[in-house]
Amino acid sequence: MWKRYGHLVAFLCLPALLAAQHKISGRITDARKRPLPGVNIYIKGTYDGATAAADGSFSFTTTAAGQQVLVGSLMGYQTLEQPVTISGPLQLTLMLKASISELKAVTISAGSVEASNDRQNTVLKPLDIVTTAGATADIVNAIKTLPGAQQTNDREGLFVRGGTGYETQIFIDGLLVRNPFFTSLPDMPGRGRFSPFLFKGTTFSSGGYSAQYGQGLSSALVLESEDLPTQSSYSLGASLIGISGGLDELMKDKKGSYGIEADYTNLAPYFDVAKPNQQPTTGPEILGTSLNFRRKTSATGMVKFYGYGNWSRMGFRKNSIEYPGYHEEFDVRNQNIYTNLTYKESLGNGWRLNSGFSFSTNRDKIRTDTIEKTTPAYIRSLSNLSQARLMVTKALGVLSVLRLGGEYQYAVESSSFNAYEADYVDNYSAAFAETDVYFTPRFVGRFGGRMEYTSILAKMSLAPRVSLAYKLNDHSQFSVAYGDYYQKPEPQYLRFNRSLGYMKATHYIASFQRIAGDYTFRMEAFYKKYRDLVKTVPDTSTTGTGYARGIELFWRDRKTIKNLDYWVSYSYLDTKRNYLYYPYEVQPDFAAKHTASLVVKKYFPGITTNIGATYSFASGRPYYNPNLPESKFMSERTIDYNTLGLSASYLTTIGRAFTVFVLSVTNVLDIKQVYGYRYSSDKLRREEIVPNAPRFLFVGMFMNFGIDRRQDVINNL
């Protein structure tokens, strides 16, 4: 028995037996032989060890002897456990392998700029999206300061890389939004309907995007809604143009929340003073409400509902270009309801489920009239869209992932012009498969494809998509993307002609990105080939062609000057297309060759005030002058576009409420902006297409009780 326990006794006396000290020293590096300072190196089971110095060297003494395990550990690296035999001084050369973590791994970045709080290395944060002066808290306006986006401010939508506004699709939690903008009047594009504060993540893809998304030839703007709030809050807002109020209630068990918001905007009093170019006859008046509900259904499951209802009316009068001396009136009433219900859950074994349903309805009633000259025209349109989407993802190893999914959309588009009616129904279905394969943590490939069928065209399309990204070092990466993109022609053409096909674009993108701490640099080159664009002359067909190519630069610096953050973006665009009534391929009237933006934000802690400025430039755009011969089609250019927006916000406390006062001005310098010219049908007269209110002033205050959301509000301008 004693023999059996003898080693215990010996062990108890161990320190006395092994008093001899041995020196362990050496050098530790990563796989590329670069020194790794800070590694914790020690003999397992003892306190004996050291921290590697700046050159990777280490040295310590230990009383341990014989068979031991040497441990080397450092965050971001796989812990090394190396058996050693200690009988005298030891000199070692050690190597740590980088651990595979999402943080360090390369990400697909060609064509897309992501704003997210979840990952640190993103070009933008969600707040940046809304902290842009002059953007007036409109997501799309803020996106326009990023490379690839055009300053096309006279038409609805986001114009990207030689594409039209229709070629950009907006998705909320994976679901397509049919009417993301307020109904617009001629030359007055509608703002985006959705508040930037609903979203925790925004991805602006100017091309080469994932097979998860379809029906956008040029671009996808992918919005990801917020999760549970951290605290309940109530808010109130008042400004020159309206009032708003809301509550966001976190349930007692902290697993659910619900919220309701309402706002009322009336620009009539403002326009009475500010005198826009077109004289308002009704409103503009907008009443909006929204409801949301979010509930964690398990540790990994979440249900979210968002519902939005909006009613607006506005009318304007201007001098008629067609009938000199007469006035034209436009009047629009709009109702819009949007709902979005999503459910996410982990299915175990690396499988995850993402499902969503959405219903939206949009009704416009438009009246146009040349007073005392023509009989009024009444245009009505109703578009309903119901959709369901299901996606399952499977984690393959640590980083790789497989995505499989399907979508179904049922759309009813009806419209009438006086007594004429044109309605259609479309059943659209799509299936996609895509996988992100990490060959190494530094090298990833995304391979996917999307199959679509739409009943209105009775045609199937198959779109392959491929992206590759390689990380050169901790901060820099290089990526390329290729993909085919299909889109149905716009409803106004589908209504009258059912024999059209899909429009098609093929993207090729190469990009370099470096994000080091507070500095970001991006450079991207692209080529996009258009086929089967809609032609209206001589007949409506999908036989148009075109291309776009260009180079884009982005630089952001948040460090050099304290409390100052700025970014610069520049886009060079060479694009031509032959579509609609164009006689041949030519630079279209919505595209500018050079576009640049400078966004600056500075915080003054002493007066708790944020000042922001945004300057944007776009070179002159072509316009159609019907007096020129066909050989000179679109050969004339408007003046260059310049605008400077400023905003200031002062933060304070009134009673228990955090309060922010906001002042913002667009086009501060009152620089003249001309987007194009409109000619009378006899070609004798023309009018400039200019912003309706060349300069817009906003003064408001926002109060928030509970959670401090002031930071939201200040950055809202």
Place this chain on the structure above:
Amino acid sequence: MKHLRTLSLTLFALLTALVAGAQSPQYQEAMAKQVALLDEGSSYNPQTMLEISNTFERIAATEQNQWLPYYYAAYAQVMSAFMQENDKDKMDALADKADMNIGKAEALQPDNDEIACIKSLIATVRISVDPPSRGQQYGPESGAQLVKAKQLNPENPRVYLLEGQALYYTPEQFGGDKVKAKEVLEQALQKFTAFKPASNIAPHWGEARAKQLLAEMN
């Protein structure tokens, strides 16, 4: 035989106690040395803090049922993070490490006021990386941990130090209050005077910091 069994059981128990249970002299000595290092002004640089945290991690790796080595490793990592506020990547990495260590400490010692204080500090590190974007998420968390710590032990002076510090550095418009900060820090000093650490290796940091802050205010 019976004797032998008793003896062996006793021996085994003794061994267990030495290796794992109560604090071995070796543990006491190593901890006391490192804790004393933390109190020294010359340690007040990111590199030394990191080295100290590594030493605590080494002790923790051996003494896996002691919460203090994990606690101090996290504390030293937080301090190291605050000392290199220009390197945001590093701050996040250190906060990740501190999070991991304090999680292990908490598993051994749930509902501990000192651990809650460190968790509050870790949230503060996260905020410092990107205040506008992260304030909303981590601000309430940092505050909630202090509330929890105060509930667990209203006599812990570090709770008042951290509270006063937060009030002092937060701009008034964001809920900071310099007058109140001073009151709370003075309260912290009183608590420090009354505070007797359970041992020479129990948490006792902060008094010098509270005095320094108060001196800045006057």
